[in-house]
Amino acid sequence: MIDINTLKFDEKGLIPAIVVDAHSKKVLTLAYMNKESLQISMEKGLTCFYSRSRQELWLKGETSGNYQHIVSITADCDGDALTVVVEKDGPACHKGSDSCFTNTVFESETLKEFSLDALTEMLIGRKRDKKEGSYTSYLFEKGIDKILKKVGEESTEVIIAGKADDKKETVYEIADLTYHILVLMIEMGISLEDVRKELASRHIIDHKVKQEKMTK
Numbered sequence: 001m002i003d004i005n006t007l008k009f010d011e012k013g014l015i016p017a018i019v020v021d022a023h024s025k026k027v028l029t030l031a032y033m034n035k036e037s038l039q040i041s042m043e044k045g046l047t048c049f050y051s052r053s054r055q056e057l058w059l060k061g062e063t064s065g066n067y068q069h070i071v072s073i074t075a076d077c078d079g080d081a082l083t084v085v086v087e088k089d090g091p092a093c094h095k096g097s098d099s100c101f102t103n104t105v106f107e108s109e110t111l112k113e114f115s116l117d118a119l120t121e122m123l124i125g126r127k128r129d130k131k132e133g134s135y136t137s138y139l140f141e142k143g144i145d146k147i148l149k150k151v152g153e154e155s156t157e158v159i160i161a162g163k164a165d166d167k168k169e170t171v172y173e174i175a176d177l178t179y180h181i182l183v184l185m186i187e188m189g190i191s192l193e194d195v196r197k198e199l200a201s202r203h204i205i206d207h208k209v210k211q212e213k214m215t216k
Helices: 035-044 116-128 135-142 144-163 167-188 192-215
Strands: 015-021 027-033 048-051 056-059 068-075 082-088
Touching (some): 027 082, 035 048, 035 056, 035 068, 116 167, 116 192, 135 167
Parallel strands (some): 015 082
Antiparallel strands (some): 015 027, 068 082
């Protein structure tokens, strides 16, 4: 780990901090820290920034409750910018959105960005606003029994493809299964964040088990 005294703060004593969601990897906001706010962030494990408009320190979430728990802070190669990876308690933007970066300026027609989060949002839209001819809307209209039946069918297809040692077909069937599981999650009110937290808790347990085995 590097000494924060080696970081390059600008002429106003500030350094830009790019805040990133630990789970979705989405950029949440761009804020600024001075040496004092960086030290507070490290001591508390919560993001603390310097407000250029108010010219004062502010602990994110102190008023809103939307704290950002720091996973890691990394400096770039020149030591004049930081990436802060966090687990957040709520929206990062003061306007109530998940991220401050929501206004698209340009989007390639050929290089489409894909994420499970974006797919989930699209599926939620199909549930909220039914679209004629949409298979997703059809599943939501039919309800939980139909959705569970499809999850079962796709699970079987994954098993068959895996047993045949057919990698390409297995990937195809896993994609089908993933889609139907996401539909099930939305139908039941389960978020990707719920699953991420469950997996993270298991990772911590597994890590502790490994450590215990190594010390014996």
